[in-house]
Amino acid sequence: MIRVKNLWHVYENGKEALRGVDFEMGEEIVALVGQNGSGKTTLAKHLNGLLKPTRGEVVIDGMDTREHTVAELSRVVGYVFQNPEHMFFEEDVFKEVAFGPKNLGLSEEEVEERVRWALKVVHLDGYERRTPYSLSGGEKQRLAIACVLAMKPKYLILDEPTTGLDARSAAGVVETIRELRRDGHGILLITHDMDLVLELAERVLLLHEGRKVFDGSVREFFSLELHDYGLEKPELLRISERLGIGFVRSASEVINALAGGSR
Numbered sequence: 001m002i003r004v005k006n007l008w009h010v011y012e013n014g015k016e017a018l019r020g021v022d023f024e025m026g027e028e029i030v031a032l033v034g035q036n037g038s039g040k041t042t043l044a045k046h047l048n049g050l051l052k053p054t055r056g057e058v059v060i061d062g063m064d065t066r067e068h069t070v071a072e073l074s075r076v077v078g079y080v081f082q083n084p085e086h087m088f089f090e091e092d093v094f095k096e097v098a099f100g101p102k103n104l105g106l107s108e109e110e111v112e113e114r115v116r117w118a119l120k121v122v123h124l125d126g127y128e129r130r131t132p133y134s135l136s137g138g139e140k141q142r143l144a145i146a147c148v149l150a151m152k153p154k155y156l157i158l159d160e161p162t163t164g165l166d167a168r169s170a171a172g173v174v175e176t177i178r179e180l181r182r183d184g185h186g187i188l189l190i191t192h193d194m195d196l197v198l199e200l201a202e203r204v205l206l207l208h209e210g211r212k213v214f215d216g217s218v219r220e221f222f223s224l225e226l227h228d229y230g231l232e233k234p235e236l237l238r239i240s241e242r243l244g245i246g247f248v249r250s251a252s253e254v255i256n257a258l259a260g261g262s263r
């Protein structure tokens with residue numbers, strides 16, 4: 001479990017980016033949402049120890065982040081940053097994914113096994129000898145996930161994993177996230193994309209000015225006055241409300257509801 005208790009984070013300039021946040025998550029997909037500057041990145045950086053609490057505590061599977069290094073915590077919580085191309089520095093995809101496991105001191109066979117496995121999970125097997133820079137946006141995003149996965153972390157933080165991707169690439173990333181969830185990972189999805197929240201999340205955590213203002217189901221979340229938090233309801237929900245069929249999570253549910261209604 002990830003347990004965050006009364007977490008405060010005050011930056012050196014005095015900015016109170018987090019103000020008493022309580023939050024827990026396990027093996028589930030939690031969307032972390034809120035307008036720009038609400039504290040999402042600050043909270044996420046606490047989960048693998050990149051930041052340490054000013055006040056309160058963060059405990060990851062029993063490890064207090066103040067007592068563990070980023071390297072130790074990264075084995076449990078993997079962080080896939082936004083714009084992953086800035087992360088790549090090796091000459092080919094294989095070496096890029098091998099970098100983390102090698103640093104764990106694993107044998108060559110085990111490193112190779114992890115690289116092959118991670119590339120397969122994100123459907124990049126066959127890309128081993130390509131240079132990371134030659135990949136498309138969606139492939140780069142999946143490569144970034146593979147690099148983190150190869151460390152076999154229990155939890156993954158994904159920062160805007162589908163932003164800037166075309167529909168097909170985004171669908172590939174969404175499918176990868178679903179597979180990871182089925183394999184027992186907990187996933188924290190930082191996003192401004194309300195369609196993605198509707199499609200993929202199991203729970204939503206909403207931050208506003210450094211405070212948690214909502215933590216609950218996707219359905220309840222979308223019944224909030226989202227404009228107050230600089231967010232918008234997905235088009236699909238607006239359409240379904242107009243049609244009087246209530247809460248749906250996909251276009252096919254709309255079709256099913258309409259087909260059922262006309263019988």
Ligand SMILES: Nc1ncnc2c1ncn2[C@@H]1O[C@H](COP(=O)(O)OP(=O)(O)OP(=O)(O)O)[C@@H](O)[C@H]1O
Nearest residue numbers: 011012013015017035036037038039040041042043
């Ligand atoms: N290193 C820093 N020093 C001072 N203030 C910071 C620092 N990093 C972030 N902040 C401030 O802390 C607040 C929260 O920032 P944070 O990046 O966590 O928000 P966010 O919700 O991730 O925003 P976005 O959606 O724009 O990525 C903002 O007001 C930001 O300006």
